[in-house]
Amino acid sequence: EDFFSKKKSLTGEKIVITAGPTYEKIDPVRFIGNYSSGKMGFALAEECAERGAEVTLIAGPVSLNSHNSSIRRVDVETAEEMFRETVEAFKNASVGIMCAAVADFTPASTADVKIKRTGEELSIALKPTRDIAAALGEIKKPEQKLIGFALETHNEVFNAQEKMRRKNLDFIVLNSLQDKGAGFRCDTNKITIFGIDGEKREYEMKSKAAVAADIIDFLEAIMH
Ligand code: CTP
Ligand code: CA
Numbered sequence: 595e596d597f598f599s600k601k602k603s604l605t606g607e608k609i610v611i612t613a614g615p616t617y618e619k620i621d622p623v624r625f626i627g628n629y630s631s632g633k634m635g636f637a638l639a640e641e642c643a644e645r646g647a648e649v650t651l652i653a654g655p656v657s658l659n660s661h662n663s664s665i666r667r668v669d670v671e672t673a674e675e676m677f678r679e680t681v682e683a684f685k686n687a688s689v690g691i692m693c694a695a696v697a698d699f700t701p702a703s704t705a706d707v708k709i710k711r712t713g714e715e716l717s718i719a720l721k722p723t724r725d726i727a728a729a730l731g732e733i734k735k736p737e738q739k740l741i742g743f744a745l746e747t748h749n750e751v752f753n754a755q756e757k758m759r760r761k762n763l764d765f766i767v768l769n770s771l772q773d774k775g776a777g778f779r780c781d782t783n784k785i786t787i788f789g790i791d792g793e794k795r796e797y798e799m800k801s802k803a804a805v806a807a808d809i810i811d812f813l814e815a816i817m818h
Contacts, residue, residue: 602646603814608687609647611639612680612694612726614654616673620718621705630695632656634743634783637806638691639665645810650683652676654694673697673723680726684733689813691741692727699723731762739817741809745769755788764816765789767809787812 613635617625636658639651643662651660651667654676660667668683670676673696684690699720709716727742734740742763744754750768758766770784784799787809797808 602644604642604810605646607642607647607689608650609642609689609691610650610652610680610683610687611635611642611691612652612654612676612696613639614656614658615695616654616676616697616723617671618673618697618700618723619704620701621707621709623708626697626699626701626720627655628695628697630654630656632658633781633802634805635691635693636660637802638693638809641803641806641810642691647689650687652679652683652694673700673726677724677726677729681729681733684730684738688737689739689741689817690727690730690734691809692730693743694726696726697723725761727761727763734762739764739813741813742766743769745771747771751786751788754786758788758790763790765793765812785809789816 614632615628615630617627619625632653639649639660640662643649643664647664649665651665653667653669655671668679670679676694676696700723702719702721730740740763742757742761744757744766746753746768754766754768766788768786768788770786781802782799783802783805785797785805787795795812797805
């Protein structure tokens with residue numbers, strides 16, 4: 595069907611996308627996780643693949659399928675596994691899109707056997723995970739682009755722009771929490787994009803597929 599159509603806009607680009615939550619093991623049957631569905635990251639993967647890119651989709655535990663044969667999917671569970679796979683894949687990529695809701699903390703140790711009920715209070719010591727986006731920001735070459743996401747409950751514009759600078763991103767996508775029907779577990783999303791050169795672009799509430807198209811349009815505009 596593509597035979598007569600013009601060359602696709604992302605042909606030749608290698609794009610690494612992280613998506614979904616991570617699960618951090620407490621014991622053999624329990625984990626710390628979050629409500630990320632992975633839908634936004636998977637929508638971005640489909641959009642990039644449809645535009646001709648070769649996509650590596652580093653997916654945390656999600657119940658989603660990718661449909662395009664140009665998407666190479668790498669399933670991971672923990673923040674540490676996601677870190678290793680993403681850093682490796684970014685080395686020969688042109689773009690990184692950090693869409694995963696990576697755990698910020700992981701149990702300091704994982705119990706070998708199921709923790710038993712005692713009737714007493716239980717505390718679990720947590721240690722910080724590594725910041726994947728920040729690590730890519732440090733190894734990023736001038737010709738590579740790096741995109742991040744932010745979801746904030748307060749001072750959202752300030753915090754999003756601070757994250758963009760601290761992690762050396764080219765732009766950051768702020769998910770609005772103000773509106774019902776946006777963000778986690780939803781099929782729709784309302785975003786604002788902040789660029790490193792001071793650009794600000796606000797979008798209407800849309801399906802995650804349409805939001806993905808807006809984000810990739812913004813990416814293409816800064817690539818060309
Ligand atoms: N991110 C990442 N690795 C982490 C944590 C976050 O790659 N260990 C990425 C996210 O995928 C997102 C961006 O960093 O693109 C911002 O994530 P966010 O959770 O908003 O930022 P944090 O730096 O973790 O700050 P906090 O959660 O304390 O607000
Ligand atoms: Ca975080």
